[in-house]
Amino acid sequence: VSKNILVSACLLGENVKYSGGNNFSSKLTALLRRYDVNIIPICPEVLGGLPIPRLPAEIIAADIIDCNGQSVLAEFQRGADAVLQRAKQTHCRIAVLKENSPSCGSRFIYDGTFSGTLIEGEGLTTQLLRRHHIEVFSELNLAELENRLKKEYQDEEK
Numbered sequence: 001v002s003k004n005i006l007v008s009a010c011l012l013g014e015n016v017k018y019s020g021g022n023n024f025s026s027k028l029t030a031l032l033r034r035y036d037v038n039i040i041p042i043c044p045e046v047l048g049g050l051p052i053p054r055l056p057a058e059i060i061a062a063d064i065i066d067c068n069g070q071s072v073l074a075e076f077q078r079g080a081d082a083v084l085q086r087a088k089q090t091h092c093r094i095a096v097l098k099e100n101s102p103s104c105g106s107r108f109i110y111d112g113t114f115s116g117t118l119i120e121g122e123g124l125t126t127q128l129l130r131r132h133h134i135e136v137f138s139e140l141n142l143a144e145l146e147n148r149l150k151k152e153y154q155d156e157e158k
Ligand code: SF4
Pocket: 008, 009, 010, 011, 016, 017, 018, 042, 043, 044, 045, 046, 098, 101, 103, 104
């Protein structure tokens, strides 16, 4: 069983966010350490060629638009493709991605009005991974993630 798991780099403390900061989650990293998984850090937006820092972007209908009104769909798609490729190369079946992001969100995304309003939805990378049967969790559903890790690596918990 592959112990490789894709993880949003910003959740691991890498400064890859649009603002130049990160979303470090000590609870997530502690959980992953407990199950001794191999972390494959990924940031789809950086892999897609976008700079750090960059303008915030939100999904609007079938497009992704930055806050100046420019489409960044091509970069987001390129990033999602690169993440899928990485998942395949490393035989990842599970990913833990940052909630609410237009790339990484798995339950919620912003509604496209740049007003901080969340709606149910998935980021572009999450959509692609799920279409390829990779399970996507977030830092906000760690109990579910832990159940999944238990099932996968039952006998190997430290
Ligand atoms: Fe984090 Fe994903 Fe945004 Fe990259 S694209 S900063 S990994 S939420």
